[in-house]
Amino acid sequence: MGIVEPGMEAMLDVFVHETDTMLEELDEVLIDSEKAHNIDDDNINTIFRITHTIKGSAAMMNFEGMSNLAHSVEDVFYILRDNPEKLKIVFDTIFDLVFQSSDFLKDELNQIRTGVYEPSDPSDLIDKIHGQVAVLKGEAEPETVKSAASDNAGAVIEADEDSETLHIFFDDGCQMENIRGFMIVNQLEKICDSVKTVPANIETDPETAAEIEKKGLFITIKPADALQEAIETVESALSVKSYEVVAKGEQSEAPAEKEAVAEAAPAEAKAETKTEEVAKEVAAAKQAAPAPQANKKAKELNKVIAKENAKQSLLSVNQAKLDKLMDLVGEIVTTESMVARNPDIQDLKLDNFTKSLRELDKLTDELQDIVMSIRMVPLQGTFHKMSRIVRDMSKKLDKKVELVTIGEDTEVDKTINDAIVDPLMHMVRNSVDHAIETPERRRELGKPETGTVTLYARNAGGEILIDITDDGSGLDAQKLIAKAKEKGILTKPESEYTEKEAFQLIMAAGFSTNTAVTEFSGRGVGMDVVRKNIEQINGSISIHSVKDEGTTFTIKIPLTIAIVDGMNIGVGNNIFTLPITSIKQLFRLSDESSIIRNTNGAEMIMIRGECYPIYRLHKVFGIGDTEKPFTEGLLIHVESGNGNACFFADELLGEYQVVVKPFPVLFNHYGLKKMGLSGCSILGDGSISLIIDAATLISNNK
Amino acid sequence: MNENTTISSDVIEELSNRYLLFKIDDAYYGLSLTSVREIISVPKITDIPGTPDYVKGIINLRGGVVPVIDVRLKFAMPEREYDSQTCIVVLDVHDTSVGLIVDRVSEVVTVEQEQLVAPPDMGDVVSNYLDSVSEIADKIVLNIDCVKFLEQDVNSLQL
Numbered sequence: 001m002g003i004v005e006p007g008m009e010a011m012l013d014v015f016v017h018e019t020d021t022m023l024e025e026l027d028e029v030l031i032d033s034e035k036a037h038n039i040d041d042d043n044i045n046t047i048f049r050i051t052h053t054i055k056g057s058a059a060m061m062n063f064e065g066m067s068n069l070a071h072s073v074e075d076v077f078y079i080l081r082d083n084p085e086k087l088k089i090v091f092d093t094i095f096d097l098v099f100q101s102s103d104f105l106k107d108e109l110n111q112i113r114t115g116v117y118e119p120s121d122p123s124d125l126i127d128k129i130h131g132q133v134a135v136l137k138g139e140a141e142p143e144t145v146k147s148a149a150s151d152n153a154g155a156v157i158e159a160d161e162d163s164e165t166l167h168i169f170f171d172d173g174c175q176m177e178n179i180r181g182f183m184i185v186n187q188l189e190k191i192c193d194s195v196k197t198v199p200a201n202i203e204t205d206p207e208t209a210a211e212i213e214k215k216g217l218f219i220t221i222k223p224a225d226a227l228q229e230a231i232e233t234v235e236s237a238l239s240v241k242s243y244e245v246v247a248k249g250e251q252s253e254a255p256a257e258k259e260a261v262a263e264a265a266p267a268e269a270k271a272e273t274k275t276e277e278v279a280k281e282v283a284a285a286k287q288a289a290p291a292p293q294a295n296k297k298a299k300e301l302n303k304v305i306a307k308e309n310a311k312q313s314l315l316s317v318n319q320a321k322l323d324k325l326m327d328l329v330g331e332i333v334t335t336e337s338m339v340a341r342n343p344d345i346q347d348l349k350l351d352n353f354t355k356s357l358r359e360l361d362k363l364t365d366e367l368q369d370i371v372m373s374i375r376m377v378p379l380q381g382t383f384h385k386m387s388r389i390v391r392d393m394s395k396k397l398d399k400k401v402e403l404v405t406i407g408e409d410t411e412v413d414k415t416i417n418d419a420i421v422d423p424l425m426h427m428v429r430n431s432v433d434h435a436i437e438t439p440e441r442r443r444e445l446g447k448p449e450t451g452t453v454t455l456y457a458r459n460a461g462g463e464i465l466i467d468i469t470d471d472g473s474g475l476d477a478q479k480l481i482a483k484a485k486e487k488g489i490l491t492k493p494e495s496e497y498t499e500k501e502a503f504q505l506i507m508a509a510g511f512s513t514n515t516a517v518t519e520f521s522g523r524g525v526g527m528d529v530v531r532k533n534i535e536q537i538n539g540s541i542s543i544h545s546v547k548d549e550g551t552t553f554t555i556k557i558p559l560t561i562a563i564v565d566g567m568n569i570g571v572g573n574n575i576f577t578l579p580i581t582s583i584k585q586l587f588r589l590s591d592e593s594s595i596i597r598n599t600n601g602a603e604m605i606m607i608r609g610e611c612y613p614i615y616r617l618h619k620v621f622g623i624g625d626t627e628k629p630f631t632e633g634l635l636i637h638v639e640s641g642n643g644n645a646c647f648f649a650d651e652l653l654g655e656y657q658v659v660v661k662p663f664p665v666l667f668n669h670y671g672l673k674k675m676g677l678s679g680c681s682i683l684g685d686g687s688i689s690l691i692i693d694a695a696t697l698i699s700n701n702k
Numbered sequence: 703m704n705e706n707t708t709i710s711s712d713v714i715e716e717l718s719n720r721y722l723l724f725k726i727d728d729a730y731y732g733l734s735l736t737s738v739r740e741i742i743s744v745p746k747i748t749d750i751p752g753t754p755d756y757v758k759g760i761i762n763l764r765g766g767v768v769p770v771i772d773v774r775l776k777f778a779m780p781e782r783e784y785d786s787q788t789c790i791v792v793l794d795v796h797d798t799s800v801g802l803i804v805d806r807v808s809e810v811v812t813v814e815q816e817q818l819v820a821p822p823d824m825g826d827v828v829s830n831y832l833d834s835v836s837e838i839a840d841k842i843v844l845n846i847d848c849v850k851f852l853e854q855d856v857n858s859l860q861l
Contacts, residue, residue: 331765574749621751664760664769665798670753682762688748
């Protein structure tokens with residue numbers, strides 16, 4: 001290896017994993033903060049903690065560059081922690097630099113992970129950051145702070161000894177923020193000598209609503225003693241999402257802090273974490289205010305503590321171990337049915353044994369559920385990665401794009417979650433790069449300048465649907481067909497292509513609509529790889545698009561690919577498993593009167609007045625007797641997204657829960673998936689069954 | 703898996719000089735021991751529809767699913783009933799396991815580098831899959847290149 005000193009290799013894994021997790025958290029915090037155009041104390045502390053930890057652990061592992069860079073970022077937030085208002089001077093620059101630092105650290109980590117590590121030199125970046133630190137330190141005079149802040153409307157805080165400022169955010173989408181703000185101001189005026197707001201004129205100027213929505217409402221009250229009461233008023237107001245007490249300028253800060261706590265506690269140093277802040281407030285409230293209020297505060301404090309505890313009780317586990325556990329549970333389930341259906345005891349009457357067996361069955365079911373739930377992760381992390389991509393791209397491409405995520409708490413199996421990151425990333429990139437127009441063009445088209453890309457995840461039965469919607473240029477079916485013709489990948493005459501089929505063309509191999517290769521997409525390996533990746537986890541993609549209005553890609557993926565409830569059926573010497581969800585009914589025919597034969601040999605059956613095609617599995621898979629009379633076998637009425645049909649097989653072997661195993665990679669190019677086989681499974685007696693995907697089988701034989 | 707991958711480089715070097723010999727009809731073939739995982743008798747094989755003849759199907763190897771290829775058919779030789787001598791050599795190639803059905807395995811031999819000569823191109827199916835030819839104790843051994851042998855199948859999965 002040689003990356004680290006001998007004896008440190010074991011630590012390296014831990015270092016890489018921990019740092020990775022922290023960097024992801026850092027990105028999340030940064031993106032949230034950038035959106036809010038403000039970093040609250042909590043987040044400043046988080047960033048400070050993360051960079052501090054990375055600095056320490058990187059130094060321990062002897063990664064000097066990483067450590068130095070983390071150190072310089074830490075310096076910035078060390079200053080900001082004490083003087084949050086200084087952030088306004090350097091807001092944009094700092095964010096860019098911190099994002100760059102995070103990228104640099106991630107790159108280094110990736111190299112370390114692959115085992116070939118060439119330390120890069122971050123000194124450029126460090127210099128830039130130090131420059132910003134100098135700005136922060138050098139321009140500490142209050143005048144500068146004020147003048148810089150006044151451009152940044154919404155941030156002017158009059159540093160008056162006897163005043164307090166509240167920064168209030170309203171619920172997203174509650175509308176008429178200005179009027180809501182004014183109502184609070186009205187109430188505050190009753191308890192305070194004077195109330196000022198930023199932005200001003202909120203009552204008369206409806207334009208301020210948008211500003212408040214973005215930056216929040218600053219309310220400065222006088223005298224400072226009224227703060228407690230004011231907070232209560234704000235808390236009881238409708239639609240308030242969050243509020244905070246804004247710390248004042250450097251000099252006025254300390255006394256103000258004292259005032260708030262003065263009557264009760266001795267003056268303490270500035271609160272460093274929210275917990276402490278709340279604790280102090282509790283202390284203050286307990287002595288200064290009546291009991292109920294203290295209780296309320298204490299509850300709040302408990303909440304904060306509970307939140308921290310919840311964080312600690314999480315445990316990160318090596319995924320390989322979980323996979324192993326999953327496999328083992330699968331084996332236990334099969335072994336259990338092997339015992340229960342053991343031919344040796346088939347004819348015996350064993351009451352107690354059967355009872356115990358039922359108990360065991362219940363437990364293994366539960367075990368299976370638990371193991372499955374362990375592996376379920378919310379899509380949140382994946383979606384957050386996307387917001388980072390959209391942010392970077394829109395800056396680079398000079399487009400205005402907003403990413404909206406809905407349903408990010410939808411949970412999917414970890415394997416699936418990992419498998420969709422790349423495809424999603426590619427599609428989001430495509431949307432921002434190709435679909436969303438430049439602001440000028442959008443204005444011409446009468447669209448809002450800011451384009452929107454929406455990620456919408458939801459649970460639909462046993463499947464997860466993820467929509468990637470943009471309000472960009474949409475797909476042009478004619479252009480797509482022309483392009484495909486040029487590339488020679490049309491499979492039938494142009495005129496026969498429906499719009500939907502034309503859209504599907506962009507997912508064909510060797511098709512790329514953008515001739516120009518950009519930094520982000522357009523290498524022509526795009527959508528076909530996306531499709532392949534999605535198909536690998538038994539998913540599918542559909543496209544809906546309207547020209548100049550936008551495009552929606554819908555990815556349909558299974559919740560889990562691990563375990564299936566199925567009916568085992570025999571066909572020739574083979575055993576097939578058909579998922580129970582697709583079976584409507586199983587039956588035998590006593591005569592063939594309901595069978596209809598077409599002139600071309602196609603066979604159909606009438607069931608309760610409806611006509612369904614019959615697929616002989618013998619014929620479909622080329623095994624056994626393909627001419628067997630229908631009266632000697634089993635008919636299975638199957639329903640799927642691609643229509644209903646009847647399958648014909650030899651016999652029914654029973655209902656089983658099977659652990660789905662993918663086919664060995666060797667079979668990848670024999671098109672088993674297309675044929676309607678989704679995987680295989682090892683049965684209780686050690687033989688192997690092939691799992692049928694009814695939907696694909698039906699559409700393939702239509 | 704981990705135990706397998708942490709074999710030290712010394713062991714691999716030692717193994718690379720050694721070949722497992724197996725017989726088809728009267729000819730000897732060699733497989734480098736580095737890619738051989740184990741030898742098993744022929745269990746029940748599940749046929750997979752839509753695959754070429756030489757792909758016999760999949761077997762259950764202690765809970766894992768392993769594809770098996772009949773070497774006779776792959777070499778375009780006539781098929782033969784499996785008997786008590788027939789066995790499956792399980793290989794690890796490109797991180798996947800593949801079983802080869804052979805008439806019988808004979809022995810493991812050590813072959814020095816200088817004993818190996820480049821294979822003649824006889825223009826038949828077998829030559830396509832050969833790595834080298836060696837002569838050991840009066841036996842002519844055709845050493846199979848596992849990667850070439852599975853090339854068609856393995857290549858397509860890297861697309």
